[in-house]
Amino acid sequence: MELRHLRYFVAVAEELHFRRAAERLHIAQPPLSQQIQALEEEIGAQLLVRSKRSVNLTDAGKLFLQRARRILAEASLASDEARRAANGEIGELFVGYTASIPLTPLLPRILSEYREHCPTVTVHLQEMFTPDQFNALRNNDLDVGFVRYNDPDKQVDGLRLRLLHNDPLVMALPIKHPLAKSSRVTLAQFANERFIAYPEAAGADLGVLIRRLCNWAGFTPKVEQEAAEAVTQIGLVAAGLGVTVMPSPMACIAMDRVCYIPLADEGAFHSMYLVTRHTTPKPLLARFLSCVDTAVAHTL
Numbered sequence: 001m002e003l004r005h006l007r008y009f010v011a012v013a014e015e016l017h018f019r020r021a022a023e024r025l026h027i028a029q030p031p032l033s034q035q036i037q038a039l040e041e042e043i044g045a046q047l048l049v050r051s052k053r054s055v056n057l058t059d060a061g062k063l064f065l066q067r068a069r070r071i072l073a074e075a076s077l078a079s080d081e082a083r084r085a086a087n088g089e090i091g092e093l094f095v096g097y098t099a100s101i102p103l104t105p106l107l108p109r110i111l112s113e114y115r116e117h118c119p120t121v122t123v124h125l126q127e128m129f130t131p132d133q134f135n136a137l138r139n140n141d142l143d144v145g146f147v148r149y150n151d152p153d154k155q156v157d158g159l160r161l162r163l164l165h166n167d168p169l170v171m172a173l174p175i176k177h178p179l180a181k182s183s184r185v186t187l188a189q190f191a192n193e194r195f196i197a198y199p200e201a202a203g204a205d206l207g208v209l210i211r212r213l214c215n216w217a218g219f220t221p222k223v224e225q226e227a228a229e230a231v232t233q234i235g236l237v238a239a240g241l242g243v244t245v246m247p248s249p250m251a252c253i254a255m256d257r258v259c260y261i262p263l264a265d266e267g268a269f270h271s272m273y274l275v276t277r278h279t280t281p282k283p284l285l286a287r288f289l290s291c292v293d294t295a296v297a298h299t300l
Contacts, residue, residue: 003075005039006068008032009047013065016055084120088283092122095288096133096145098205099230101272103249106164106299107146113291121284130205134159137277143285145275148205148247150212160276164296166269167247169213170260172237177259184264187217187245194224194242196233204228206270210245213265234258 011021012032022029040047047061057065084090101107111123128136133145138158149161171190173180179189198207214221224242227233231253233244238257247270251260274292281289 001039001042003072005035006072008035009039010065010068010072012036012048012055013057013061013068016057018055086283088121088285088287089118090120091284092124093144093284093288094124094126094142096126096128096136096142096147098130098133098146098148099127100148100167100247100249100270101146103252104165104167104272106272106295109295109299110288110292113295114288117291118284118287129202133275137275143276143282144288147273147275148270149273149275150205150209150271156275158278160278162274162276164272164274164292165299166271167249169245169263169265169268169270170248170251171263172234172244172246172250173259173261174237174240174243175257175259176240177243179261180259182261185261186264187214187268188219190221190243191217191219193222195221196225196227196236196242196244197221197223198233199226199228202228206245206247209270213245213268216267217265 008021008025011024012018015021015024018029018033022032025032036048043060043064045060045064046058047064049056049058081090097107114121114123126136126142128145130147130149133142133147134156136142137145146164147161171179171185171187179185195210197210198204200207211221225236227236230246230250234246234250234253234255236242237244238255240257245263246260248260248262274289276285276289
């Protein structure tokens with residue numbers, strides 16, 4: 001049994017007239033009659049009662065008509081969904097990001113742009129450290145990631161990195177710190193300070209960058225406390241337990257006992273990259289990347 005047989009039957013059942021049904025289907029009447037007879041033989045039941053003046057449905061035909069309509073509707077829906085999926089209009093997209101990126105103008109703009117163009121796509125957002133995003137992309141658990149990364153010369157196997165922009169770094173200080181009223185500071189001024197840092201085991205790229213910048217400034221930071229969440233680190237600064245370095249977007253987190261001072265050191269910025277696999281993107285991702293291009297053009 002083919003879908004065309006169901007379409008033929010539904011047309012005859014709705015018109016109750018073979019000639020009108022044939023005209024509706026744009027086929028000749030004799031082949032239509034033959035197809036309906038073949039359908040009845042395949043089913044093993046009479047669906048229509050024919051006479052010279054009328055065509056009527058049998059009880060079996062009435063039941064079959066209900067099912068046939070539902071099957072055709074489901075087939076049409078399946079075709080439509082497949083076509084929309086092929087065009088990247090429906091489906092699921094898995095997006096990773098690091099903590100400070102939603103505080104920048106770019107990611108909200110990208111997601112808003114994508115939602116406007118692909119409202120029926122389900123976007124799954126997951127906050128992850130940069131190394132975890134790399135692994136998730138390789139394992140096909142993510143489609144795209146927004147990462148903080150400061151090793152542009154270091155290749156990441158199997159992944160493609162695209163620089164989106166650089167965020168200056170700021171020093172988060174207790175409001176009563178002697179340098180709290182400075183317009184700019186350098187890391188060397190904090191060589192004897194207690195630092196609040198990411199645990200090394202977390203693999204946070206910012207933690208690696210801060211240690212590198214401190215080494216360039218001539219010292220190894222004295223880590224007083226460790227915290228895996230940026231907001232927790234800022235809270236510990238507010239408590240007077242030390243200082244920490246943050247990307248400038250984090251400065252929007254206002255706490256009464258914390259201030260943010262720009263760092264003047266060379267290389268004191270944290271880069272945001274878009275990361276994808278080294279493969280041709282599926283339509284769903286291709287539409288998302290197009291929205292990235294639009295958002296970047298409007299943000300920069």
